[in-house]
Amino acid sequence: MKFILVVTCLMSVFPLIGQEHNSLLESLKKDVLVLAHDSLEGREMGTAGEVKAANYISSRFSAIGLMPLGSEDSYFQVFKKKMQLHPHDTLYEGTELIGRNIIGYYNSNVASTIIIGAHYDHLGYGDEGSLHVGERSIHNGADDNASGVAGLLMLANKAVDEKWNQNVIFIAFTGEEKGLLGSNYFVKESLKNFDSISYMINLDMIGRLDSERRIAVHGVGTSPSFNTIFNEVENFQIKIDSSGIGPSDHTSFYLENIPVLFFFTGQHEDYHKPTDDSQLLNYDGIIDVVELVNNCRKLLSSEALIEFTQTKDKNEQKFSFNVTLGIIPDYLFDGLGLKVDGVKPDRPGANSGLEKGDIILRMDIIEIKSIQDYMKALSVFQKTQEIRMIVDRNGERIELNVKF
Numbered sequence: 001m002k003f004i005l006v007v008t009c010l011m012s013v014f015p016l017i018g019q020e021h022n023s024l025l026e027s028l029k030k031d032v033l034v035l036a037h038d039s040l041e042g043r044e045m046g047t048a049g050e051v052k053a054a055n056y057i058s059s060r061f062s063a064i065g066l067m068p069l070g071s072e073d074s075y076f077q078v079f080k081k082k083m084q085l086h087p088h089d090t091l092y093e094g095t096e097l098i099g100r101n102i103i104g105y106y107n108s109n110v111a112s113t114i115i116i117g118a119h120y121d122h123l124g125y126g127d128e129g130s131l132h133v134g135e136r137s138i139h140n141g142a143d144d145n146a147s148g149v150a151g152l153l154m155l156a157n158k159a160v161d162e163k164w165n166q167n168v169i170f171i172a173f174t175g176e177e178k179g180l181l182g183s184n185y186f187v188k189e190s191l192k193n194f195d196s197i198s199y200m201i202n203l204d205m206i207g208r209l210d211s212e213r214r215i216a217v218h219g220v221g222t223s224p225s226f227n228t229i230f231n232e233v234e235n236f237q238i239k240i241d242s243s244g245i246g247p248s249d250h251t252s253f254y255l256e257n258i259p260v261l262f263f264f265t266g267q268h269e270d271y272h273k274p275t276d277d278s279q280l281l282n283y284d285g286i287i288d289v290v291e292l293v294n295n296c297r298k299l300l301s302s303e304a305l306i307e308f309t310q311t312k313d314k315n316e317q318k319f320s321f322n323v324t325l326g327i328i329p330d331y332l333f334d335g336l337g338l339k340v341d342g343v344k345p346d347r348p349g350a351n352s353g354l355e356k357g358d359i360i361l362r363m364d365i366i367e368i369k370s371i372q373d374y375m376k377a378l379s380v381f382q383k384t385q386e387i388r389m390i391v392d393r394n395g396e397r398i399e400l401n402v403k404f
Contacts (some may be wrong), residue, residue, distance in 0.1 A: 044124025
């Protein structure tokens with residue numbers, strides 16, 4: 001069973017002030033603005049926009065002073081993958097897409113190494129994976145995941161400036177949106193070249209820290225060393241999830257028995273839509289998340305290698321669905337029920353009157369206490385079926401009629 005705990009933490013993440021903060025903020029914004037610019041056309045793997053993004057990140061690695069760890073003394077790890085978007089699509093049929101991981105290395109000349117990663121690819125024009133309804137448009141992916149790459153670059157700067165006492169592999173992955181392709185390629189082809197990988201940190205969608213300062217940290221159960229590092233943090237509400245499996249690149253490392261931590265500030269209505277743009281990010285929040293990650297790293301720096309623990313996959317119970325409500329769940333909600341973070345138009349949820357902020361408590365006779373209950377319920381219902389749904393809306397229980 002999934003272990004979830006909400007911790008209001010006590011360890012200070014001291015805010016940076018004055019000139020240092022302004023300098024970090026300026027650099028951070030520049031990185032996001034470049035990566036999430038229309039000229040990169042959504043950074044889809046195998047496109048010219050991805051190449052532009054890869055070149056920018058490699059130039060930043062070089063300017064920071066990281067050693068190249070790609071092929072032929074470059075920062076690029078190039079791989080090929082045949083892709084077909086769907087059974088009737090011929091766009092990539094018989095064509096190999098070229099992907100590029102960007103890999104830099106900070107050498108502290110110690111025995112063990114940690115990995116910090118973030119994917120830089122996104123959805124291009126939204127031909128695959130988009131939640132947008134309307135004309136084909138550029139999906140800039142400012143939060144997903146220009147924010148994570150900007151955080152990665154900030155941590156790389158810190159490693160060099162602060163002279164970390166750990167070797168660090170910094171990786172900007174491609175192909176995450178197409179199925180964790182870049183991280184999977186790295187662990188299959190490159191991980192064998194390193195004897196002592198201690199753990200992996202993944203940054204994905206860290207740009208929307210909300211006013212309640214809620215952040216999810218997944219993978220805490222993958223090592224006993226992670227159990228206490230969040231006990232002394234303040235200024236964040238941290239939702240802890242033990243599982244090492246999730247929809248991002250840390251999963252590739254967990255499956256190779258490497259402890260992982262995944263930092264994520266939550267989904268939102270602009271997720272996988274053209275509206276995920278740079279002006280909507282909380283840049284001060286990204287800096288605070290980076291400081292949180294760095295403080296966690298410091299607490300682990302005395303351990304050369306940390307123990308790996310296999311966790312029970314929260315998705316171990318698989319469900320197949322014939323229906324959907326068409327909603328975006330609030331993954332940071334820690335109460336009973338399923339809180340709705342977004343409602344897609346012209347879908348059963350929207351047609352029933354379901355609204356953002358509603359908490360689903362019951363679907364027909366099935367009580368909804370968690371997202372697992374919600375998925376179980378969806379696996380039971382059939383197309384054209386009508387059900388009664390109970391939701392909590394601002395403290396009032398409301399009955400909605402849903403037709404799938």
